Amino acid sequence: MSNSTGFNDNERDENKMKTAQTTPTSLSSVASARTLSQPGTALLGTGLETRSVHAWFGKKHVLSDVTLDFAAGTVTALIGPSGCGKSTFIRTLNRMHEFIPTAAMAGEVLLDGKDIYAPGTDVTKIRLRVGMVFQKPNPFPSMTIGENVLSGLKLAQIKKSNTDELLESCLTRAGLWNEVKDRLGEHGGSLSGGQQQRLCIARSLAVEPQVLLMDEPCSALDPGSTFRIEETIAELAKSMTIVIVTHNMQQAARVSDYTAFFLSDGGPGEMIEAAPTSRIFSSPQDKRTEDYVTGRFG
């Protein structure tokens, strides 16, 4: 009973559920409580699309045939058990995959319609438009808090005249301004884990990316910090496209508009199913998805 317009589906058909578990219900109700943001404005571009992306490490085929679109202004969660290629996939989106010497790939990743792997592309410019926040917070210890936030500008040699304004705005959007506004000159090491991660988020915002990739950003943090960061994600989604890898299904249900489920059966990881979040948790189409979201494995 899905809407033919696809993406504005708010259905909550509990009768269609194949199990009586309470978890999927609460997840799906949480998920459907999110309002989807409006797609595509000029600032956001037209989003990110992938076409038949494969990845290898040497001879080992680790990711197979992922075709997935990330509409502008949306939050997409990538879920699945460990080792199924989610992190590898997200690293193909900002060309970080190629840092591993044995890495190879196939397929296309289109940013605003242009393949980022096309020959002659300036990869540093791509990474300015597609930012990344890592699992373990990694502020630069040799720089102060203020310098850390603006480090992206320095690294890419971007000249800006009103850096103080930018500094404040990035820290505010990351939810960290009030806590550090009086100590911008201190070194990043004095912050807690959650604060450091928000600092990293602020840092990636400074270069004004269209897309923000987050690779399990909260898995090293306590629940309080996790909650704050999820609030941040909701705010950020209004002005950029977000892709988040997470092991935590409840988190996926809380923050994302769409969810893609990845799985590997010993071979290369594949994307099994992608749908609006509420539908993935309430009425998954594939049995493997259903087994995962109901907690039968993973």
Next chain:
Amino acid sequence: MATELKERPAPPSPREITTKPRRSDQIFRIIVTIGGMASLVILGLIALFLSIKGVHILTEEKFGFITGSAWEVTNDENGTIIDTKFGIGAMLLGTMLAALIAISVGVPVAVLSALYLTFYANGRLKTFLISVIDLMAAFPSLLFGFWGFFVFMSSAEYWAKLINKYLGFIPLFDVPTPIFERSPFIAGLVLAIMIIPIVTSISREIFDQTPLDRVQAAYALGATKLAMIKAVVIPYGRGGIVGGAMLGLGRAMGETVAVYTVLNIVYQVNWQILFGAGGNIASLILLKFGEAGPYEVDALMAAGLVLFLLTLLVNATADVLINRFGGKGR
């Protein structure tokens, strides 16, 4: 239904676990510890014996030993010594001068080479270059001296003349008479070539240890390789690189035969590095040793003691830097 939290009892204190080692293990530990103490003993003995032989010279000349720049033994017709004047000042200056030239030329080249090997080279080329550079570190210093004297001298002399021609207005590069052969400058260049392999090796090891997550963070922000190196690699490795440079300094300060072969050993204070005269403490010892009487030998021992303590200090500082700051962030 509210449950009351029980009072948690205080946890027990940890048990003390003791092991009585077996006899054979006790002996083993003693033997190994004695063996391990060997370096302490040897270093102590070196300091001791050099002092025993040389200390009376030091008490006689006092501070003049370090600062004085005359080294004379005056004998009468019978060969007994009337007067002596021992001051290593000129040679101390020569030691520092040659060593400083060595690190100002050698360290930048070595650090850049290490950057190349860590961040630009890969595969077979990288392995080959690393082997070649490690091999060079094993070349005998005599070989560098020979090569410096027979092969390198003419080119280096030419460069010295050029520097003198265009920069001669700076006193450092001026010369009293146009003799450019066998100068501290050339000796310094040969020493630079000698220390490049060591400093490159250490720098490479430090660069290799740069934490990957920071490197990735920089790249993810759109950094070029240069930007990443400036923002992450250099701040991380700064302390260790300085330590490596100091190791090179220590090596250059103590070098004997290479300097002896290349440099024209003249006992005078010469800080005009392009002029062909100079020396360092080690080569002084070698030079004077052949014909030194017992009294003069004691003075050479004192000189050796000064050199020993100096290089010990430099190496100790290098050590602290490499181990403490080679791995930390700031």
Next chain:
Amino acid sequence: MSTVIPTPKKPWQPTALDKLEDFLLVVAAFGVAGASVKFTGLDGKIGFFFSLFFSLLLLNYGFHYYKRGTAAAKDSLLQVFTVMAIVITCIPIASIVGTVVIKGYKGIHWGILTNDMALNSVNDPVAQGGLGHALVGTIIMVGLALIISFPIGVLTALYLTEIRGPLARPIRFLVQAMSGVPSIVAGLFILSSLVYPVTQQLSGLMGSLALTILMIPTIARTAEEMLLLIPNELREAGVALGGTQWRTVAGVVLPAAKSGLVTAIILGIARIIGETAPLLLVSGGGDALNVNPTQGAMGSLPYYIWKSFLTGGTPEAFARAWGGMLVLLSFIFILFGLARYLSGRKVA
């Protein structure tokens, strides 16, 4: 639904066009350098080298600035600098090895390893005399030094890796400090502690004792590195079987580290085989074959080379010196090759 698996590609590798661009930049730089040498006052190797360097910098900067902007342009400069540095590092190596081979070739002859210099002077034609005495002397002195340094070095390494007592940090520090002792100071020490007070004569044994001081740190450090490579699981297995520590070390750890210890020996030998200064002070440097280390002056390869160079002055003498250097360098190459080969094999 299974589809045909596409071929893995690496689209980030430099394309043929990129490589061509780089090549053309280098060619252009050579051209500019050549032209500037011809038409301006710069001359000689150094003039060419400098103008090559600057034209590489300028051309790279300009080209990449045009293509990708400031950041990429500055980045290309770093690449030029680092490549230049490695070239500067490699040129002396090539020159040194080349010189030794070319000049040394004239200084050796078939009898060189068996004759000695007892009846000849360094200025005699090269075909007379030889370095047999020097070779034997080096072997004896290095051998004696090894016999003393190896146990001490290994015991030190064992203290640092197996016992790890409270003195570990000071001992590690002292080993590093000891490796920085200038070789001439080692010679002076032997003089002041043994030659003058005790034996009153120079001999091969004195030489090897001086060499020991220089050898111990190398063996200790290398042995420590190699012992650290042995996985802890092996030690735990030994102890879990009821072994005492010493049996575990002697029976499990040391045999497993066999090739590593041999590497330590080889590197230690390579370190001291070319040492000249201490031998000049304490070994006497004889010209005749002398196999008794406790009695009389003993020659060695470095001393032979030094004597030929310093007391000679004729082309024959210099040729002799280079010949000796060729023999010495060949030994070092062989030692290094052995060490490489050994570390290529897996640790047990």
